Amino acid sequence: MSRKNLSGIVQQKGTQHVVMRTLLFLTLGVFCLYYLIPLIVMIATSLKSLEEIRAGSLLSLPQKVTFDAWTKAWSSACVGVRCDGLQPFFWNSVAMVVPAVTISTILGALNGYALTKWRFPGADIIFALILFGAFIPFQVILLPMARTLGVLGLAGTIPGLILVHVIYGLAFTTLFFRNFFIGVSSGIIQAAQIDGAGFFGIFFRIVLPMSLPAIVVTVIWQFTQIWNDFLFGIAFTVGDSNPVTVALNNVVNTSTGVKEYNVDMAAAIIAALPTLAVYVIAGAYFVRGLSAGAVKG
Amino acid sequence: MSPLFALSLFFVYGFIAWTVYISFTKSGVMPNYTFEGLSQYERLWATPRWYVALSNMFVFSALFIAISLAIGIFLAILLDQRVRIEGVIRTIYLYPMALSFIVTGTVWKWILNPGLGIQNFVRKAGFEDFTFDWLVNSNYAIYTIVIAAVWQSSGYAMALFLAGLRSVDDEILKAAAIDGAGAFRTYFSVVLPIMRPVFLSTVIILAHLAIKSFDLVIALTGGGPGYATDMPATFMYSFAFQRSELGVAAASAVMMLATVIAIVVPYLYSELRGPNR
Numbered sequence: 001m002s003r004k005n006l007s008g009i010v011q012q013k014g015t016q017h018v019v020m021r022t023l024l025f026l027t028l029g030v031f032c033l034y035y036l037i038p039l040i041v042m043i044a045t046s047l048k049s050l051e052e053i054r055a056g057s058l059l060s061l062p063q064k065v066t067f068d069a070w071t072k073a074w075s076s077a078c079v080g081v082r083c084d085g086l087q088p089f090f091w092n093s094v095a096m097v098v099p100a101v102t103i104s105t106i107l108g109a110l111n112g113y114a115l116t117k118w119r120f121p122g123a124d125i126i127f128a129l130i131l132f133g134a135f136i137p138f139q140v141i142l143l144p145m146a147r148t149l150g151v152l153g154l155a156g157t158i159p160g161l162i163l164v165h166v167i168y169g170l171a172f173t174t175l176f177f178r179n180f181f182i183g184v185s186s187g188i189i190q191a192a193q194i195d196g197a198g199f200f201g202i203f204f205r206i207v208l209p210m211s212l213p214a215i216v217v218t219v220i221w222q223f224t225q226i227w228n229d230f231l232f233g234i235a236f237t238v239g240d241s242n243p244v245t246v247a248l249n250n251v252v253n254t255s256t257g258v259k260e261y262n263v264d265m266a267a268a269i270i271a272a273l274p275t276l277a278v279y280v281i282a283g284a285y286f287v288r289g290l291s292a293g294a295v296k297g
Numbered sequence: 298m299s300p301l302f303a304l305s306l307f308f309v310y311g312f313i314a315w316t317v318y319i320s321f322t323k324s325g326v327m328p329n330y331t332f333e334g335l336s337q338y339e340r341l342w343a344t345p346r347w348y349v350a351l352s353n354m355f356v357f358s359a360l361f362i363a364i365s366l367a368i369g370i371f372l373a374i375l376l377d378q379r380v381r382i383e384g385v386i387r388t389i390y391l392y393p394m395a396l397s398f399i400v401t402g403t404v405w406k407w408i409l410n411p412g413l414g415i416q417n418f419v420r421k422a423g424f425e426d427f428t429f430d431w432l433v434n435s436n437y438a439i440y441t442i443v444i445a446a447v448w449q450s451s452g453y454a455m456a457l458f459l460a461g462l463r464s465v466d467d468e469i470l471k472a473a474a475i476d477g478a479g480a481f482r483t484y485f486s487v488v489l490p491i492m493r494p495v496f497l498s499t500v501i502i503l504a505h506l507a508i509k510s511f512d513l514v515i516a517l518t519g520g521g522p523g524y525a526t527d528m529p530a531t532f533m534y535s536f537a538f539q540r541s542e543l544g545v546a547a548a549s550a551v552m553m554l555a556t557v558i559a560i561v562v563p564y565l566y567s568e569l570r571g572p573n574r
Contacts, residue, residue, distance in 0.1 A: 028375055031368075032389050035452065038404045039392075045407065058408065058418040107301065114302075126302055128569055133309040135561045137509050139533040139550040143319065143543060144312040147328070167308045228397035230512040231530075235538065245399045249516055252403050261407055268403040272396050279395035283388055286395065287456055 046070060046266035053261055069262035073270055077263050079250045080239065086267050088240070089247035093227060093274075096158050096243055100165040101222045107166070108173020108218060113207050115174070116181040117189050118199065127178060134171035141168075142235050149236060156238040164236060165226045172225070173218050176289070180214035181207070213285075220282055221289035224275050244271045313554065320547035328543055337544035346524050347549065350532040353439050357528065358507035360443045361450075365503055366496075368447065369454025374484055376455070377462045387459070390452035398449070402516025405445040406432070435525035438518050442510075442526060445517055450506060454499055461495030462488065501564045508556055529553050 037059075045053060046069050047062040056063075075085040082088075111130070115123050145164060146155070154160030192202050208215075233243040242250070248271045252264050279286050323333040341347055372390060376383055393401065408414045409432040416429040431437035465488055473483045511530035518526040520535070527535075529549055537546035 024375055024378055024380070028372075028380065028386055031372060032386060035389050035393060035448070038401075038408060038448065041408060042404050053413065057421050058414055111301065111305075124569075126306070128565065129306055129310070130302075131565060131569075132561070133305070135505060135557055135565075136309060136313070137530065137550070137553040137557055139511075139530055139537075140316050140554045141309070141312040142533075142550070143328075143537055143547060144315040145308075167305060170305045171309075224395060228399075230397065230399050230515070231534075234515075235534070245397050245512075248397075248403065249399050252406070252516070253519065261413065264403060265407065268400045272400045275395045275397070276392065279392055280388075283391075287391065290394065290453060290456060 042265045042269060046073075046262055046269060048262055050258070050260060050262060069260070069266040070270075072260075073251070073263045073266035077251050077260075077267060078254055079242075079247045080254070082239070086244060086247055086251065086270055089242050089244045090270065092158060092237075092241060093244040096161050096165070097223060097226050100162045100169065100226050101219055103162075104166045104169035104173050104222055105215060105218050107170055108175075109177045109208065109211065109215070110203065111170065111174040112177025112179075112181050112214075113203055114199075115178050116184075117186060117202075117207070127174075130171050130174050132171075133168070134175060138168065138231055142231075146235065156236070156241055158237070158241050161232060161236055161241070161243070164232050165229070168232075169222050169225065172221060176218045176221065177211065177214055180211055184210070216282070216285050217289045220278055220285050223278060224286070224289075227275050247271075316547045316550055319543060320551045322544060324543040324547070326541040326543070333544075337548040341545050341548045341552070344545070346527060347532060349524055350527040350529050350549075353526060354508065354528050356439055357443055357446070357510070358504060360440070361446050361507050362500060362503045364443070364447045365451045365454045366499065368451040369458050369499065370489075372451075372455040373458035373462055376459055387456070390455055392452070393449040394453050396449065398510075398512035399516045401445050401449045402513050405441065405448070406517050409441050409444070432518065433522060435522045438522060438526045442514060442517055446507075446510065446513055449513075450503065454503065457499045457502075458492070458495060461492045465491055497564070501560060504560055505557065508553060508560075529556075 041058060044059075044061055047065045047067070048056070049064065049066055049068070052063060073086055075087050076083055077085045079086070079089065114120075115127050149155045149160045149164075152160070152163075154163065188206060189202055192206055197205070228245065229243070230245045230249070233246040234249075237243065237246065248267050251267045318330075319328055320337050321333060321335070322329050322331055323336065376386065380386065409429075411417070411428075411430040411433060414429075416427060419427040419429070431441045469487060469491070470483065473487045478487065509530060510528060511534065514520055514526055514528055514531050520527045520531045529552065533546050533549045533553065536542045536549065
């Protein structure tokens with residue numbers, strides 16, 4: 001990716017070069033601050049006491065570090081009428097995200113495999129229709145989905161929410177795997193077919209083991225999307241079954257009592273930690289997912 | 298295999314059909330399947346709040362897309378100058394994309410609150426008369442959503458442009474350098490025109506994010522003050538789940554879908570038709 005061998009572009013000599021490089025790094029540094037300051041403010045505020053927040057200023061670092069806000073956000077802050085902190089809702093999100101990501105990834109792999117390696121009449125049209133499903137504003141399916149979940153007896157439950165995430169995540173997972181499989185040679189698959197292997201035999205024994213990169217990208221994308229979802233969470237769950245994003249919003253907007261900004265910030269960090277951790281650990285795959293979601297069909 | 302395709306297409310297109318049909322009925326609190334024609338659309342377009350939501354969407358989208366594009370291109374070009382710690386900087390620029398809009402909204406609500414946020418900070422620094430109350434000012438609250446959204450998504454635009462810059466053929470750059478074009482000329486008259494497809498897809502993605510924006514509005518302003526920062530997505534939600542006016546909610550959802558179709562379908566069509574045929 002580097003351009004080491006490139007000569008010419010922005011390569012002046014002497015003082016002008018030094019000035020330009022300094023300016024370049026200064027600008028880049030200013031933008032680093034721009035992106036980082038909200039995170040720093042969030043962490044600093046969460047470690048302050050309420051008195052210190054009122055007396056101090058937005059950007060000051062905590063004089064006396066206290067983890068009280070964190071303990072409260074995790075286990076005793078009031079979400080609506082229930083005062084057990086974010087903890088139960090955090091586990092709701094975990095219980096939702098694990099099956100939803102697993103199922104939607106497996107089904108997406110099957111879809112992508114069928115669309116590329118078992119070409120059938122109309123495969124292109126079906127792919128175009130599925131692809132458009134990735135772009136629809138979900139408002140347009142909220143009402144029928146709410147009724148369907150009611151009919152299925154899943155209204156307001158975590159399994160119901162999992163179902164919704166699997167269905168509307170399929171467009172993305174199918175897209176990722178389809179784009180991956182289209183670059184994979186069909187030779188091995190044809191050879192396996194000649195040897196008498198069937199659709200699922202080939203899928204599990206040959207296709208799945210070699211699609212590890214696509215699986216990683218898809219899992220990270222789905223995890224981030226589903227963990228961060230708010231619309232489905234607020235529309236299809238109630239109270240005790242809320243995911244952590246909905247609970248965070250409720251903590252922040254609880255109007256009773258004193259406004260505890262430090263607890264709000266600690267709660268926000270708790271809700272953000274899982275996806276931030278994934279980003280820090282597997283950033284390259286995250287970026288690949290972002291750009292795969294962006295371009296081409 | 299085909300049952301899976303059939304089922305997933307049904308959940309998208311069957312449900313869209315249901316919503317479209319409901320928008321032509323007189324459904325109120327409960328769905329009512331008697332065909333009524335355009336009366337829900339007449340009610341929708343007679344609702345002042347809908348006009349607020351629409352104009353907010355246009356103002357927000359225009360500013361959000363323009364500023365994110367500008368920052369994205371600018372940072373991508375800077376990062377393309379063989380910066381040694383590029384990986385670290387890129388990670389910093391892009392991390393807000395990993396956050397939920399609810400988290401972003403919560404943080405910016407704290408930073409922008411007039412009592413203890415930026416306004417207080419600047420006042421304490423000696424500027425006693427400084428006022429920055431956009432968050433609670435109905436004329437300016439929509440711009441706070443732009444501020445938070447740009448913070449979250451401009452790094453994404455940067456990443457897309459950087460990938461685009463990296464795919465520009467080195468030979469072309471060398472040729473421009475041999476012809477004596479400086480850095481600015483090279484970027485403006487050679488590189489950026491080549492990247493037109495990247496521009497297009499970035500704009501489409503940002504526009505699509507803007508039209509669907511719901512979480513950030515709820516977390517940052519709750520649509521308020523009053524309904525000053527309402528957008529079609531929050532309008533639809535509130536008519537569907539709080540005011541139980543299913544018909545109007547369905548009609549507004551259909552308007553949103555139509556907007557997305559107008560933007561996305563030509564793009565997808567050209568993408569699918571283009572290179573591989």
